[in-house]
Amino acid sequence: xxxxxxxxxxxxxxxxxxxxxxxxxxxxxxxxxxxxxxxxxxxxxxxxxxxxxxxxxxxxxxxxxxxxxxxxxxxxxxxxxxxxxxxxxxxxxxxxxxxxxxxxxxxxxxxxxxxxxxxxxxxxxxxxxxxxxxxxxxxxxxxxxxxxxxxxxxxxxxxxxxxxxxxxxxxxxxxxxxxxxx
Amino acid sequence: xxxxxxxxxxxxxxxxxxxxxxxxxxxxxxxxxxxxxxxxxxxxxxxxxxxxxxxxxxxxxxxxxxxxxxxxxxxxxxxxxxxxxxxxxxxxxxxxxxxxxx
Numbered sequence: 303x304x305x306x307x308x309x310x311x312x313x314x315x316x317x318x319x320x321x322x323x324x325x326x327x328x329x330x331x332x333x334x335x336x337x338x339x340x341x342x343x344x345x346x347x348x349x350x351x352x353x354x355x356x357x358x359x360x361x362x363x364x365x366x367x368x369x370x371x372x373x374x375x376x377x378x379x380x381x382x383x384x385x386x387x388x389x390x391x392x393x394x395x396x397x398x399x400x401x402x403x404x405x406x407x408x409x410x411x412x413x414x415x416x417x418x419x420x421x422x423x424x425x426x427x428x429x430x431x432x433x434x435x436x437x438x439x440x441x442x443x444x445x446x447x448x449x450x451x452x453x454x455x456x457x458x459x460x461x462x463x464x465x466x467x468x469x470x471x472x473x474x475x476x477x478x479x480x481x482x483x484x
Numbered sequence: 485x486x487x488x489x490x491x492x493x494x495x496x497x498x499x500x501x502x503x504x505x506x507x508x509x510x511x512x513x514x515x516x517x518x519x520x521x522x523x524x525x526x527x528x529x530x531x532x533x534x535x536x537x538x539x540x541x542x543x544x545x546x547x548x549x550x551x552x553x554x555x556x557x558x559x560x561x562x563x564x565x566x567x568x569x570x571x572x573x574x575x576x577x578x579x580x581x582x583x584x585x586x
Binding site: 320323324327328331332335336339349352353356357360361413415416419420423434435437438439440441443444459460462463466467469470 | 492494496499501526527529530531533534535537538543544550553554556558560561
């Protein structure tokens with residue numbers, strides 16, 4: 303969603319336009335669920351978190367003066383902190399959480415490459431996973447990911463660069479110790 | 485442009501975040517530098533891999549869940565109901581009395 307259009311929707315929301323809120327929810331809700339489910343590990347928890355994050359976001363949207371950031375980055379940022387709080391309550395480390403429930407279901411079960419990538423990805427740090435997921439999988443700009451992760455744009459670019467290298471190295475390592483992956 | 489500088493630009497380049505001028509300069513360097521060329525290839529390959537394999541596009545919210553979210557938002561912002569698109573008949577939200585014009 304273009305930032306100018308998004309800002310117009312926020313202004314309409316601030317004036318009390320319900321349809322603007324619906325359009326924003328529809329645009330972000332699927333991506334938010336995919337993002338949060340990686341952090342909390344189960345669909346049920348992720349749905350609770352997304353719902354709470356949406357309410358918090360719209361409650362605070364009256365103060366939103368977005369330029370130059372996007373409402374989406376702001377929304378993801380709130381969802382991330384809500385999800386991390388939930389995960390702390392559940393007391394599971396990130397790596398364990400990513401192995402359970404819906405998210406371990408492979409998109410292409412017969413693909414060795416897919417399995418190799420998932421195995422390597424699950425061994426990476428939470429920050430590396432988040433930056434790879436948001437930048438490369440969800441195509442977010444480095445600036446928006448910086449807002450979500452509370453870092454500078456340059457720091458995100460640098461972390462993404464290193465995360466891709468670590469992912470490649472990890473894939474090579476997993477391939478060496480996993481004979482069933484041809 | 486030396487390898488050190490190019491390495492800092494390869495990441496943003498693979499995300500199409502460089503100006504045309506910088507993009508051209510990195511490309512030119514990579515044509516004659518096998519190491520940087522390999523690094524650029526790695527960054528692009530990993531980006532494509534992650535994009536193609538880590539997003540399960542079939543993972544979407546259900547209509548029931550979406551409705552539940554909208555209901556909770558409607559409850560939280562009840563003053564919005566006057567402009568709700570779920571209403572087929574907007575007139576039902578009009579004030580029951582006519583306000584006097586000042």
